[in-house]
Amino acid sequence: MTSNETMPEPSDSMPKKGLRKVRAWGLWINLATFLIGYATGVIAGALLYIREDMELDSGQQGLVTSILLLGAMAGAMATGNLAERFGRKKMLLTAGVLFAVGFSLAALASGFWLLFFGRILMGLGVGVGSALVPTYLGEISPAQIRGWMLTLNQLLQTVGMLVAYVVNLIFAANGNWRAMFWVGAVPAVVLALIAMRLPESPSWLITKGRIDDAKKMLGSVAGEERADEMIAHQQQQADERRRERGDSTPEKSGWRGLLTRRVRPGLIVAVGLAILQQIVGINTVLYFAPTIMEQTGLSAANSIIYSVIIGAVNLGMTIVSLRLIDRAGRRPLLMISLIGMGISVAVLGLAFLFELSSIVMLICMLVYVSSFAVGMGPVFWVILGEVFPSDHQAEGSGAGSTMSWLSNFAVSTAFLPVVGLVGTGPVFLIFAVISVIGLIFVYRRVPETKGRNFDEIEPDLQARAYGSAKS
Template identity: 50%
Template sequence: MVQGFSREPGTEGPLDEVPPAGLRKIRRWASVIALGGFLFGFDTGVVSGALLFIKRDFGLDAAEQGAVVSVLLIGAMAGALGAGRLAERLGRRKALALEGTVFLIGTALAVLAPGFAVLLVARVVLGLAVGAASATVPVYLSEISPPDIRGRVLSANQLMITVGILVAYLINLAFAGSGNWRAMFAVGAVPAVLVVAGAMLLLPESPQWLILHDRPDRARKIIASVTNDATADRLLERARQRRARHAGEESGTAKGTGRRALLAPAVRPALIVGLTLAAVQQFGGINTIIYYAPTIIEQTGLTASNSIFYSVFIGVVNLAMTLVAIHLIDRWGRRRLMLISLTGMGVTLVLLGLSFVAGWGSGMPLVFMLLYIIAYSGGLGPVFWVLVGELFPPAVRSRGSSVSTTTNWASNFVVGQAFLPVVQAIGQGPTFWIFAAVCAGALLFVARFVPETKGRTFEEVDAALRSRFHPHTPAPAR
């Protein structure tokens, strides 16, 4: 669990130290934590169907429709940027509970919105919640995970994001006949209540946070609850030795705060990879499909209700392939999945663009969108959120996750705001070809700079990062 569960070279693996009952407890905790990812997914997906009816009720033009979608991302950027400091001060558990509470407030505002202006405010508040949760959840999951199952545990976040998107699509479909977009938003109150209750009643604090805040006795109690007293003592001693061994280097990263800490030379390779992958995940086009799938399909000649119905298939495929990725991520590794994923995304985006340019009808664009989702959700989708929890040193992990997630939301905002105007300017086909070019560049970046992190301790990940960014510089003595 946490760095306390990280394997030291030459010692027994963490799964030898955590009995089956302890692993079941860790998985239960992960399920509750990942409800924060469900909020992310639900609010991302629900607007795609609701927008078809909001634009009718409020008389929105294309720019206003884009604002309803993308103003959430402004709030999400602010929420993600502040999440690192919040999680450091309050702890991961309390931060997650607070984020669920803010989501409830935003949901109430959206349901009761009398007009466009109040709806925008509601979307900003919702964005604060989902942005902060998207930064908090990977850190929390990372800090309760033994390395051998860390990929699967961290992938629970992406799994719940996809479940949230699918549930949102199904809710949209259920209310499509009546056009009741307020009810679509209202359903989001249910998972928000579960997040608040689960965080306060079922979850422990992260042992890593307790160790970093000089509360080893509480950390020992939590670790012992999933192992035993002797193992807890040994793992805490291991954590103390690690902190002492890296005191010079990590104090160099931690003496400064925020930006200074993350720009320290020891952290820079992790920061570059985190920020680049955060941008690529959005500029590769995923949320143009998630946000605008019904709108894209509607433009091929189908009705609004039929467009929502067919978009449900996208949600089902997204969920199914995420489950496949979870099965493979601790077997094939993060790097291999990303390389395959980016290749598939680039090819399908080229074909999707061609289907619009050549006028292949409503069927082929839907097929290529589904193939694109298969490629994305089987690799880049879950892997990015796993790496956010694995790349950064423990002392700045929450800050690193925060800035990476902020970059992800900022990129999401740019793409969400620009997509419809760009489509109007150059057409759907060329727009998707731009996304394909981004995937090609990302493929080269991953091949050159992103190491494998499967089953590795932070020390091993750090050494691999350094060797890729500075191949002729020997790693520091450990």
């Protein structure tokens, strides 16, 4: 049994009360992703006033912004092994504490270095949350609502970013950047407190031999009889894996285990989508929207308002994805998303090259963000929780999250210098070509995972990677 098999699968096999309970757990767990969005979005408005109060030079401003991404990479890399050792609950608690201390230090900062350290801690929280949440949600979710649950990851992150923009707008009148950070500390404390009351992942409990605890958790949502069946099934699957590799051959654990023949196809999908999600250029639009809009001839005086508009569109289309993910499936949404992004960003590039109307450019940006939000944005996080076996789920999610933040950092850092070198139009045309490459990758490598468990997904992964299903 895998992380995606810890709940009953037929739609009538879990009581409605149990489904409601699992959905509630998912919302609380996703406070971590709300904080990811808030931490990445709040600096855009706060920095406008921090740089004056602290007299920061351009290098310090860049460090305060980008250090969060580096912290996120470090946090994501460490989370897989730590989550396997200490459990999902404790790592969620850790994320809450990191966020709470990070926001508090930033709010109290009287100079650059305390602010810098606060942003590092926020970044570590971002990394822990981004790597942990797909694993945790995948392991507590039944297949019929797993897509919905995992899409909450992107939805709450989008909500967090939009809330940050609105909070920035509220406090912009008096330039109170400290209040912008204090607002973030409140849900961080709530997350830490809630984490202590959430259930532990049943998959993790079973791998640690805590069968009675796993049965109690599963029984609370599925009933004792079904809980016994699921636990027996997981133990049977573990026995089969041991027989396949031979009892005398220990299975590789940790990061090394991701490179085994059994796990590598899922790793290729996760890492490939993680890189694509960023190098299609979405964060150049989300982070640099005011700068891009200024080039259309519009005023940049209301840059925060522009960010709110982009954030609202992003949120709205993510909600659409939430409704479609378990109906349309993962592959169709990914392919529609990449087609929409490729066309809109290509037209945007041509609009810059041929100096077309600013209205055309703005429409292209909105279509581009909408296309991302309905597919590439949320579906990556869904698939990240579905293409790894339970014994490598935490490390796999950590690898995917790490590559996502690394690619984010690389693209965000390189965007403005490359624009200065070759121009805005050609850069957007490059993003269009990448979208086409991404479409080919999804068609060839990414299986449909809707309503399927890992033992059903695995042969498809193996066939796409090696040309034939695993025997």
